[in-house]
Amino acid sequence: MAADVPAAATVPSPIAETNSGKVRGATVSGIHAFKGIPYGAPTGGRNRFMPPQRPQNWAGVRDALDYAGHAPQWQAAPTRRTGMATLLGPADATPVGEDCLTLNVWTPGLDGAAKRPVMVWLHGGAFHFGSANRPVTAGASLARRGDVVVVSVNHRLNILGHLHLADVGGKRYAHSGNAGVLDLVAALEWVRDNIEQFGGDPRNVTIFGESGGGGKVSVLLAMPAARGLFHRAVVQSGASIRASTRERANALTEAALKELGVTRQSLDRLHELPVERLIAAITPAKRAGGRPSFPLLDRYDFGPVVDGGDLPQQPCDPDAPALSDDISLLIGDTKDEATRFLVDDDAVWNRTLTEAELRTRLAAIAGADADRAFDVYRTRDPSANPAELLIAASTGAQFWIRSVLMAERKSARRQAPVFMYSLAWETPALGGRLKAPHALDLPFVFDNTEVADATRGAPGARELAAVISASWAAFARTGKPDVGGLPAWPAYTPEERAVMVFDATCRTLCDPDRDARRLWQRVATRVSV
Numbered sequence: 082m083a084a085d086v087p088a089a090a091t092v093p094s095p096i097a098e099t100n101s102g103k104v105r106g107a108t109v110s111g112i113h114a115f116k117g118i119p120y121g122a123p124t125g126g127r128n129r130f131m132p133p134q135r136p137q138n139w140a141g142v143r144d145a146l147d148y149a150g151h152a153p154q155w156q157a158a159p160t161r162r163t164g165m166a167t168l169l170g171p172a173d174a175t176p177v178g179e180d181c182l183t184l185n186v187w188t189p190g191l192d193g194a195a196k197r198p199v200m201v202w203l204h205g206g207a208f209h210f211g212s213a214n215r216p217v218t219a220g221a222s223l224a225r226r227g228d229v230v231v232v233s234v235n236h237r238l239n240i241l242g243h244l245h246l247a248d249v250g251g252k253r254y255a256h257s258g259n260a261g262v263l264d265l266v267a268a269l270e271w272v273r274d275n276i277e278q279f280g281g282d283p284r285n286v287t288i289f290g291e292s293g294g295g296g297k298v299s300v301l302l303a304m305p306a307a308r309g310l311f312h313r314a315v316v317q318s319g320a321s322i323r324a325s326t327r328e329r330a331n332a333l334t335e336a337a338l339k340e341l342g343v344t345r346q347s348l349d350r351l352h353e354l355p356v357e358r359l360i361a362a363i364t365p366a367k368r369a370g371g372r373p374s375f376p377l378l379d380r381y382d383f384g385p386v387v388d389g390g391d392l393p394q395q396p397c398d399p400d401a402p403a404l405s406d407d408i409s410l411l412i413g414d415t416k417d418e419a420t421r422f423l424v425d426d427d428a429v430w431n432r433t434l435t436e437a438e439l440r441t442r443l444a445a446i447a448g449a450d451a452d453r454a455f456d457v458y459r460t461r462d463p464s465a466n467p468a469e470l471l472i473a474a475s476t477g478a479q480f481w482i483r484s485v486l487m488a489e490r491k492s493a494r495r496q497a498p499v500f501m502y503s504l505a506w507e508t509p510a511l512g513g514r515l516k517a518p519h520a521l522d523l524p525f526v527f528d529n530t531e532v533a534d535a536t537r538g539a540p541g542a543r544e545l546a547a548v549i550s551a552s553w554a555a556f557a558r559t560g561k562p563d564v565g566g567l568p569a570w571p572a573y574t575p576e577e578r579a580v581m582v583f584d585a586t587c588r589t590l591c592d593p594d595r596d597a598r599r600l601w602q603r604v605a606t607r608v609s610v
Contacts, residue, residue, distance in 0.1 A: 130257040420519075
């Protein structure tokens with residue numbers, strides 16, 4: 082009898098059809114994962130600085146079991162503070178290279194009739210670094226929580242994705258300044274053409290991104306080529322109000338070419354130079370570029386360029402683009418964004434900053450409004466020490482005000498709704514000094530709190546992640562982020578300015594920090610001299 086008992090059933094590997102060929106994924110805990118699917122051809126050699134090309138078709142079934150590589154990176158020196166490297170879990174260990182136009186898919190099922198909402202993740206990294214392959218942003222938990230299809234995208238970055246050569250190289254290089262975001266358009270076209278085979282609905286696509294990923298979302302909202310490829314948008318700690326002007330992009334290009342020893346007559350050499358040489362030209366070119374016109378709003382050198390074609394206008398300046406009037410927006414920040422960028426500042430880390438030092442630091446941010454900034458934050462937090470006031474002011478000036486400007490300019494058009502939030506939950510990691518730092522939202526949105534040191538085992542983290550990830554999925558499904566466990570979340574309007582605060586106890590506030598908002602609106606929109 083024992084010989085007649087069947088062995089435990091083996092779950093067959095899921096196979097899906099794409100317009101380039103079939104792919105084989107893997108199933109874990111009921112979620113099918115397909116990793117490293119090419120949506121574009123390699124970007125080296127003659128394809129460097131060019132618009133993305135279609136990938137070569139393949140015969141048979143291609144394994145999509147492991148992450149592929151990611152784009153060449155430019156990044157400032159890593160922090161020396163112990164524990165920061167793993168705060169959000171392991172880094173991407175896949176190879177770096179120019180064959181980087183790949184995406185990853187997580188889905189609860191392959192039946193196209195299910196028509197699940199699709200959530201396309203655009204990773205952070207200031208258009209300079211980052212990857213779609215990090216464990217903290219793996220999509221399985223979010224796909225399971227929200228019954229959605231999650232897609233994450235790798236694409237060209239920094240000088241390889243945004244060297245504006247159109248004005249020195251002519252028609253051949255007409256799209257070079259925006260090649261990296263044109264990669265994202267190509268990925269969204271792949272979603273449109275293929276996602277039904279993965280159980281998704283190509284007519285219900287949400288793009289979402291954090292930090293530089295939020296900047297990418299902002300830019301796509303203003304790109305005619307992306308029109309119709311997505312239907313909702315989420316900007317997390319990365320509202321991009323302005324992109325590089327053509328004039329600034331040309332100045333950066335001139336400086337980079339000088340550093341590389343390349344002239345207008347020898348541009349072909351750019352296709353042959355080692356990637357490392359190109360990356361090494363970024364820092365001196367950025368230095369030569371000098372201070373931008375709007376220091377708090379002009380964020381991304383060797384990022385997208387307002388070239389009059391691919392990106393006809395600023396993403397959200399002076400107004401939100403009419404092009405995306407019908408796109409609902411979810412936007413917000415973490416409460417203490419700046420702590421992540423001040424970790425190597427001993428006076429801030431140890432909370433020993435003096436009031437005189439605080440005033441000097443505020444002058445560098447607020448200029449003529451430094452005294453006003455001091456008064457606003459001291460009045461708001463009379464018991465805070467100078468280091469904590471600097472954290473709050475830096476967060477307001479460098480992150481929060483951009484989100485506010487985008488929310489109010491988008492909502493002022495009285496078309497699709499805008500919902501605003503703030504993550505106020507504080508991590509106990511590293512003695513609690515980071516409070517609610519930049520990128521803390523990642524493990525909550527992806528329901529991956531056990532991956533990150535910042536949230537693993539922390540009281541209330543898993544419960545809050547369940548609410549936040551469900552809220553993001555609800556927004557993708559219906560255009561409204563309302564879920565059980567949250568109080569009423571009204572849309573953001575210029576009159577009410579409602580903000581959902583995510584914390585151990587979630588709450589809704591109207592026009593929080595009004596005086597700080599008015600201060601940074603004035604400072605941010607003042608032309609630098």
